[in-house]
Amino acid sequence: MNWFLLQTDNDFYVRLCFTFIPTLCDKFLPILQLNTLTIKYIGLGLLAFALIWTIIAQGHRKKSWRIGIDTETKTELITAGIFQFSRNPIFFGMIVSLVGLFLTTPNALTILFLILGHILIQIKIRLEEEFLTEQHGQKYTDYKQKVRQLI
Known part of the structure; x- marks a missing residue:
């Protein structure tokens, strides 16, 4: 198949990729x-x-900010702000960014x-929700019933 027949006039990035790394660009299989x-x-x-959503979500976490599952530090359950719409707003922001990248x-x-x-x-969400259920018990179970996982 001829690569140039697949290209459109607005296909600057594909052409740029093809110019510098022709074999790699062919493997990306652009969806024209x-x-x-x-x-x-x-x-x-x-x-x-x-980006904006994730920054807001991080701000609403306040002192409960952590990376991963920290079994040594007890944090409060955040249910206000953006967390009243999504139990996992940061993960939601990450998924939206992946869609945007695509x-x-x-x-x-x-x-x-x-x-x-x-x-x-x-x-990751399933692991964190198991941890939060163990850490916060019925309070987290009630929160899960009221607020959707992502949005």
Whole structure:
């Protein structure tokens, strides 16, 4: 298949990739139907939204901020602010950013990142929710019934 027949006039990034790394770019398998300026702008909008959303969520965590599951430090359960809409707003922001990345550069590699990222985030959510159920008991169980996992 001729690579140049697949390209469109707005396909600057694919051409740039092909110019510098032709064999690698062919492996990315660009999804040309999604490679439009409108979809790229939607992707950039999602990336900006995800960044702002995640910063707000981190701010609402206050002193409960941690990385991973910390069994040694007891933190309070945050249910206010953005956490009243999502039990996992930071993970939601990460998923939105993966969707935004895919839309700005629609190819096989970014869709793989999106799929694997979503799977790994779901695993992480399940582990953290088990931990939070153990740490906060009925309070967290009640919170889970009121607030959706992502949004």
